[in-house]
Amino acid sequence: MAKKFNLPIRMCISCRDRQAQNQLLRFKCIEGSIEIFDGIGRSFYICKNCLTQDKQVLKALMRQCRSGDKDKFTNRLKEIIADDRKS
Ligand SMILES: [Zn+2]
Incomplete structure (x- = not known):
């Protein structure tokens, strides 16, 4: 397996660009809002560029x-972006 060290490529749902997984944030929809993906249910990716x-x-x-x-999405996005900058 020569591709062992390549990062997985995922598509951003907003710009539909394909990027390495570590350039994207993974989310899931939950009750009309979004959360960082916790391993349960369906997930999707948004690139850091599109978050803003x-x-x-x-x-x-x-x-x-x-x-x-x-409004819910907007508020949640802001929180998520703020958290991401902290870490
Ligand atoms: Zn994007």
Whole structure:
């Protein structure tokens, strides 16, 4: 297996760019909002670039979760971005 050291490639649901998994954050939809993926249920990826592109990423989230409201997503995204900067 020559590709052993390659990082897995995943697609961002917002810009649909393919990137190495460590450049993306993994989320899941939960009751009209989003959470960092905890290993249960379906997940999706958003790249760090898109996290700050409110309009575009919100559209993608609405599509992905099929429900929820924009304010919830916006607030949750802000929290997630703040947490990500701390770590
Ligand atoms: Zn993206």
